Amino acid sequence: MADIAFLLLIFFLVTTTIANDKGILLMLPPPDDEQEELDIDIHQRNIFKILANSKDQLLVEDEPFRESPSKLKEEVKKFILNFGNPTQEGVEIYNSFPPELKRYVNANGRRRVSSDDPTNLKAVVSFKANRGTSYELYIEVLDAVNAAYNEVYGARVGLTADEFLALDKRDESQKAVYDLARAGIPRAISIAKPD
């Protein structure tokens, strides 16, 4: 009896692939005809530009970028958390930050040449790849930008980026934390159509 069970067990052990539907989520913009009004009225300083060419070289804010993805993450984070010229809404968001995040903003986020505040369309990360850019680099950059956002969201509620990602939105109390972390700061990642 146990032999047969063993045999079956080994069979299932070998054939099992634990399905892993994990990955980086991205929402595509609506089809072309509906999105004309998008690129109006966003000031240059409110756009963080990342460009990739077909040789997998990066141009970040018009400067060649040769450092690690984690450095890119820091740059993006500084950009999101910049309060150069905050609106009323931006001030409210700043006031809702925990002390540590306020300190971070006061140390890094008062540059008038960078984004106004993190609210809607005041801080947009734009990423434009080339048709020859490798998928590997594309994911690396996308991952770094998402990491920056997740760290900001996490920091607002006293979590790390990983803990923020692990929040279960089906659970009511965790969903509340998630909503609190996301409130007012949209994940504004714009994927431009490559050349």
Add this chain to the structure above:
Amino acid sequence: MSGHKFKKKAKSNPDIPTAALPDIIFMLLFFFMVTTVMREQTIMVMQKLPKATQLTKIERKSLVSHIYMGKPTEAFVPVFGTEPRIQTNDVFISKEDIARFVNNEKDKLDEVERDQIVMSLKVDIDVKMGIITDVQEELRNANARKLLYSAPKNVDTE
């Protein structure tokens, strides 16, 4: 002191009780039987996925449809060449067929859930962005706008 002999400890029985063994084996067996999903399709393209850290897990598996992209694997090179290809279900398709594929997948879902469909892109790291962009453009027009760039967790950060 001297007259006292060292007394050996009573020898404990070294046998592990095996009475419960079949139960344990059966438990494991049932676990694997339940979790196993039989691969219903052979993947005909290279699949070396990029690693990432900021991963989201899709809770509802039924909403996920997969699109595979990569160079054809060795067995298919004589027929399909070495240029990256798009595979859905069991066949290679051209990018014009993606809209049809999306509609087929949407038909499998309940009407209320059709907008929530998630397209999981399983793309080999050697694929260039050109073909991926074309696919995304098709998905956008087919109104399947939620993408998941499938990637395993990158454990060694830095």
